[in-house]
Amino acid sequence: MKERNFLTIKTNGISLRTVVEGQGPLVILLHGWPQCWYLWRYQIDPLVQAGFxxxxxxxxxxxxxxxxxxxxxxxxxxxTGDVVGIADALGHTTFTVVGHDWGAAVAWNTALLYEERVNAVVGMSVPYFRYPVGALTNQNNFGENFWYIVYFQKPGVAEAEFEADIRRSLRIIYASVSGSAPEGIFFKPKPSTSGFLDGLIDPEQLVKGVTQEDLDYYVEQYKRSGFRGGLNWYRNIDRNIEITPELRDKKISQPALFIAGEKDLVLKFPGVNLGEMSELVPNLQGQVIIPGAGHWVSAEYPEAVNEALLGFLKDFSSQR
Incomplete structure (x- = not known):
């Protein structure tokens, strides 16, 4: 693995281990679950070489x-306060924010809550949407079927399942939502009493975008942190809506780009309609759907992601 420049950035009352590379306009890359900074290993150097x-x-x-x-x-x-704090610590008044999965949700909301600070936003996998309270967290909405977000709500339950064998858990999660996974495997019905990993695939061979070195690194990180912190993000889904009533009808005004894999399971979520995205994000410059890619689009097809990302950022930065 290439050696990186890690800084400990104190922001918003906590410390964040942060890779900081290059000089120029600031781009902040935000990972989702269950990941860490390493998700962006293929994007860092191309962005630095492009002058960011x-x-x-x-x-x-x-x-x-x-x-x-x-x-x-x-x-x-x-x-979102953490994100702005990173920019402050690095001396930037404005910045571009790029997020994947939960990182995309943070990116979209940073653009909304700090409109004067964010000059452009890129979301990957998760489009901007705003569900009603309870829509994703109430078991009644899913009948007798398992729904992972409901499963994640009770502290300690999912943690125990995933931490029983961290390597196996990550291997299954990464495989089951990748572009290599059988169609419909993640949403295959199972009883509400199931565990998250029940019925998912554990392939003998690692899938595209995950080498043995990659898996080893992720396992090391999760042995260090555990799963509790990341799962707590899911336990705030309803609270996030309740504490931001001012965002109910607010639109994202900044230049924006959306990137996703053709096989990304998030695109099949109830209520997700990419055709409606331009209503919420009127300055959306494009939607790039990458053939063959699953949820981990930036690692599965990094060249295609980098081409779309750099094209957007170069066009945007040249217009500033």
């Missing part, structure tokens, strides 16, 4: 960053 400074944190609860005990410490106000 790149900051890639382990977000709160992950890897080498602090993991507060309180569940409410992982709400969207804290998470």
């Amino acid at each position: 400074q790149v900051a890639v944190p382990d977000q709160r609860g992950y890897g080498g960053s602090d993991a507060p005990e309180q569940i409410n410490a992982y709400d969207i106000i804290h998470l």
Whole structure:
């Protein structure tokens, strides 16, 4: 693995282990679950070579960053405040934010809550949407079927399942939502009493975008942090809506780009309609759907992601 320049950035009352490379306009890359800064290993150098400074944190609860005990410490106000604090620490008044999975949700909301600070936003995998309270967390909405977000709500349950064998858990999660996974495997119905990993695939061969070295690194990070911090993000889904009523009808005004894998399971979520995205993000410059890619699009097809990302950022930066 290439050696990286890690800084400990104190922001918003916590410390975030952050890769900081390059000079120029700031681009902050935000990972999701269950990841860490390493998700962006193929994007850092191309962005630096294109003339940007790149900051890639382990977000709160992950890897080498602090993991507060309180569940409410992982709400969207804290998470977006962390992002702005990174820019402050590096001396940037404005910045571009790029996020994948939960990182995309943080990126979209940072653009909304700090409109004067964010000059452009890129979301990967998760488009901008705003569900009603309870839509994703109430078992009644899913009948007798398992729904992972409901399963994640009770502290300690998912942690125990995943931490029983961290290597196996990560291997299964990465495989089951990749572009290599059988169609529909993640959403295959199972009883609400099931565990998350029940019925998912554990292939003999690692899938595209995950080498043995990659898996070893992730296992090392999760042995360090555990899963509690990342799962607490899910336990704030309803709270995030409740504490930001001012965002109910607000639109994302900045230049924006959306990137996803053709086989990404998030695109099949109830209520997700990419055709409606331009209504919420009127300055959306494009939607790039990468053939063959699953959820881990930046690692599965890094060349395609980098081409789309750099094209957007270069066009945008040349217009500033």
